[in-house]
Amino acid sequence: xxxxxxxxxxxxxxxxxxxxxxxxxxxxxxxxxxxxxxxxxxxxxxxxxxxxxxxxxxxxxxxxxxxxxxxxxxxxxxxxxxxxxxxxxxxxxxxxxxxxxxxxxxxxxxxxxxxxxxxxxxxxxxxxxxxxxxxxxxxxxxxxxxxxxxxxxxxxxxxxxxxxxxxxxxxxxxxxxxxxxxxxxxxxxxxxxxxxxxxxxxxxxxxxxxxxxxxxxxxxxxxxxxxxxxxxxxxxxxxxxxxxxxxxxxxxxxxxxxxxxxxxxxxxxxxxxxxxxxxxxxxxxxxxxxxxxxxxxxxxxxxxxxxxxxxxxxxxxxxxxxxxxxxxxxxxxxxxxxxxxxxxxxxxxxxxxxxxxxxxxxxxxxxxxxxxxxxxxxxxxxxxxxxxxxxxxxxxxxxxxxxxxxxxxxxxxxxxxxxxxxxxxxxx
Amino acid sequence: xxxxxxxxxxxxxxxxxxxxxxxxxxxxxxxxxxxxxxxxxxxxxxxxxxxxxxxxxxxxxxxxxxxxxxxxxxxxxxxxxxxxxxxxxxxxxxxxxxxxxxxxxxxxxxxxxxxxxxxxxxxxxxxxxxxxxxxxxxxxxxxxxxxxxxxxxxxxxxxxxxxxxxxxxxxxxxxxxxxxxxxxxxxxxxxxxxxxxxxxxxxxxxxxxxxxxxxxxxxxxxxxxxxxxxxxxxxxxxxxxxxxxxxxxxxxxxxxxxxxxxxxxxxxxxxxxxxxxxxxxxxxxxxxxxxxxxxxxxxxxxxxxxxxxxxxxxxxxxxxxxxxxxxxxxxxx
Numbered sequence: 034x035x036x037x038x039x040x041x042x043x044x045x046x047x048x049x050x051x052x053x054x055x056x057x058x059x060x061x062x063x064x065x066x067x068x069x070x071x072x073x074x075x076x077x078x079x080x081x082x083x084x085x086x087x088x089x090x091x092x093x094x095x096x097x098x099x100x101x102x103x104x105x106x107x108x109x110x111x112x113x114x115x116x117x118x119x120x121x122x123x124x125x126x127x128x129x130x131x132x133x134x135x136x137x138x139x140x141x142x143x144x145x146x147x148x149x150x151x152x153x154x155x156x157x158x159x160x161x162x163x164x165x166x167x168x169x170x171x172x173x174x175x176x177x178x179x180x181x182x183x184x185x186x187x188x189x190x191x192x193x194x195x196x197x198x199x200x201x202x203x204x205x206x207x208x209x210x211x212x213x214x215x216x217x218x219x220x221x222x223x224x225x226x227x228x229x230x231x232x233x234x235x236x237x238x239x240x241x242x243x244x245x246x247x248x249x250x251x252x253x254x255x256x257x258x259x260x261x262x263x264x265x266x267x268x269x270x271x272x273x274x275x276x277x278x279x280x281x282x283x284x285x286x287x288x289x290x291x292x293x294x295x296x297x298x299x300x301x302x303x304x305x306x307x308x309x310x311x312x313x314x315x316x317x318x319x320x321x322x323x324x325x326x327x328x329x330x331x332x333x334x335x336x337x338x339x340x341x342x343x344x345x346x347x348x349x350x351x352x353x354x355x356x357x358x359x360x361x362x363x364x365x366x367x368x369x370x371x372x373x374x375x376x377x378x379x380x381x382x383x384x385x386x387x388x389x390x391x392x393x394x395x396x397x398x399x400x401x402x403x404x405x406x407x408x409x410x411x412x413x414x415x416x417x418x419x420x421x422x423x424x425x426x427x428x429x430x431x432x433x434x435x436x437x438x439x440x441x442x443x444x445x446x447x448x449x450x451x452x453x454x455x456x457x458x459x460x461x
Numbered sequence: 462x463x464x465x466x467x468x469x470x471x472x473x474x475x476x477x478x479x480x481x482x483x484x485x486x487x488x489x490x491x492x493x494x495x496x497x498x499x500x501x502x503x504x505x506x507x508x509x510x511x512x513x514x515x516x517x518x519x520x521x522x523x524x525x526x527x528x529x530x531x532x533x534x535x536x537x538x539x540x541x542x543x544x545x546x547x548x549x550x551x552x553x554x555x556x557x558x559x560x561x562x563x564x565x566x567x568x569x570x571x572x573x574x575x576x577x578x579x580x581x582x583x584x585x586x587x588x589x590x591x592x593x594x595x596x597x598x599x600x601x602x603x604x605x606x607x608x609x610x611x612x613x614x615x616x617x618x619x620x621x622x623x624x625x626x627x628x629x630x631x632x633x634x635x636x637x638x639x640x641x642x643x644x645x646x647x648x649x650x651x652x653x654x655x656x657x658x659x660x661x662x663x664x665x666x667x668x669x670x671x672x673x674x675x676x677x678x679x680x681x682x683x684x685x686x687x688x689x690x691x692x693x694x695x696x697x698x699x700x701x702x703x704x705x706x707x708x709x710x711x712x713x714x715x716x717x718x719x720x721x722x723x724x725x726x727x728x729x730x731x732x733x734x735x736x737x738x739x740x741x742x743x744x745x746x747x748x749x750x751x752x753x754x755x756x757x758x759x760x761x762x763x764x765x766x767x768x769x770x771x772x773x774x775x776x777x778x779x780x781x782x783x784x785x786x787x788x789x790x791x792x793x794x
Contacts, residue, residue, distance in 0.1 A: 092484060290541065397579065398560065438484050439482065441511070442616070443576065447482065449483050
């Protein structure tokens with residue numbers, strides 16, 4: 034009996050060995066493995082990854098835009114070079130992640146800088162704490178795609194709708210999040226401005242954006258997992274006022290002879306500054322993810338989808354501003370994606386994504402005001418190979434269907450703007 | 462998925478990948494067009510302008526009516542176009558069955574520009590108004606050219622085009638001789654052009670000792686206290702000071718012009734780097750153009766009689782404190 038008890042206890046108690054480099058790397062990678070069930074391990078973890086890529090785009094031209102920006106889009110680039118430090122204790126945690134990129138010129142920026150107080154409750158180590166309060170630069174709790182790590186995401190970038198509504202995954206603010214059983218929750222109050230180099234240097238208005246997601250994450254069996262949630266974000270956009278100007282003199286070449294004559298000069302009187310105005314904006318979303326392992330030995334299948342409706346929330350593609358355009362802009366977007374792993378070393382996938390940045394857009398054709406779709410449908414087949422927790426090589430073709438060009442009658446038609454991307458990612 | 466399905470999916474994807482209309486900024490084209498009513502770039506189509514050729518003067522005089530859909534009117538100010546001129550406003554009307562307007566420069570470029578018509582105009586029997594801004598490349602051969610306009614209906618059909626004659630002026634002043642050989646070009650033009658955005662100056666030392674440059678832009682000398690008369694016969698005038706104070710103005714060219722025969726004597730040409738504007742060096746060309754009789758009576762031609770290239774480096778910038786790099790000299794008898 035003693036021998037049997039000792040054998041049983043030996044089975045239950047895990048062996049205490051010092052973690053190997055591979056295990057440490059796996060723990061670091063696991064921090065980003067899921068979108069809404071990320072653990073907060075104790076101790077110091079150092080991780081990161083590099084994504085180098087080559088892109089081809091049908092829009093590419095060997096020309097420059099006014100201002101000097103090149104139109105060439107066929108290029109090599111470092112898409113992401115991330116270095117992440119995590120330090121966790123029983124009741125506190127800190128994360129600092131830096132991002133180096135050459136996408137818009139050589140640049141290093143903050144991807145994540147979180148200071149957290151937490152209460153783990155009875156949650157096991159592989160789940161988020163019961164309650165965690167985070168302040169700093171943190172992921173916005175909205176939907177699935179926005180929270181999914183770029184390290185884990187198979188598709189090169191988020192869908193166009195997500196990129197347009199949320200140009201950056203993170204914002205500066207306060208977040209309360211946690212897991213209670215199969216429920217996941219997160220709410221945040223943030224500045225509401227994308228943290229891009231070309232954005233305003235500071236939050237321009239006192240109003241803060243409020244966002245959140247309430248969802249679930251269940252694994253009824255080893256071969257089946259289901260998660261999903263509903264999200265919201267609301268806040269105030271900023272319409273900048275006009276700066277004051279001084280008197281100026283202008284010249285109009287009225288007779289187009291290239292010679293300035295006295296009757297072609299005119300005065301531009303000084304103008305007073307005009308006030309800036311805030312405007313309301315919101316977005317709602319639902320997301321659902323299904324993980325399957327139906328064919329033993331083949332590899333896991335992942336099906337997931339997400340939908341958005343929004344008002345004046347486009348901040349990436351056209352930049353919704355109802356005060357400038359004279360009317361509210363309603364945005365609609367969705368995507369559905371399928372990923373099939375082929376053993377541990379292969380991957381194929383397909384994503385269909387749609388985004389309409391202005392559902393009420395009209396165009397005058399002859400004397401009629403006709404609805405003109407600004408919707409953009411992107412079909413993205415993907416194929417890849419990977420060495421688990423080490424490296425992966427991905428190839429993706431983006432077939433973009435839109436109405437951004439005109440056909441031989443002058444009627445809106447699809448523009449040639451497809452894109453191919455090859456990317457190699459190596460974990461640090 | 463069955464293998465047969467794979468064979469069907471792949472061609473379908475390839476077909477979709479090759480579909481779509483080409484979108485280009487058209488910077489390699491001789492003209493670029495903007496739809497001024499919608500404040501949007503027109504669509505470039507890499508194919509010939511649709512429609513039939515414009516009616517000839519003889520056909521118009523004979524009362525032949527253009528085939529519809531067609532452009533019924535075009536309106537603009539002036540017919541002379543400077544090299545690289547941007548935003549020339551050309552508007553007009555299209556017949557009641559038109560949906561879009563196509564514009565091309567006859568015989569040049571690889572396609573045409575297309576944009577939709579605007580609202581109908583009750584004053585002209587419901588014809589549709591259109592408005593465009595046209596920019597011209599600075600390397601279009603100078604001379605007479607014709608803009609062609611076509612109207613396109615909802616089925617893609619087009620009737621007779623409409624032509625609009627324009628005179629594209631050269632970069633070197635020629636008094637529109639390129640378009641009208643009977644117009645005499647200046648007697649002599651010295652032209653300096655360069656390849657980087659810095660403040661380079663043309664200097665010409667006239668036989669009377671005066672230096673023609675940005676500070677003293679003519680060879681005229683005031684006599685007995687009178688002001689110099691830059692329009693006097695034999696006087697050369699510097700037309701412009703390009704990139705002055707490092708403010709980019711586009712042409713990167715300066716011309717010294719003698720409308721009448723210069724005073725006899727020796728003229729020395731210099732190129733002076735006033736301010737490098739942050740650039741390490743600049744390559745330049747200096748050319749001399751002269752007016753000569755044309756092949757036909759009472760006609761003239763402008764011919765290049767001298768050309769030399771050179772380089773100036775940033776440390777040679779002197780803020781105009783001294784004469785620049787000597788290039789050559791020429792004599793007028």
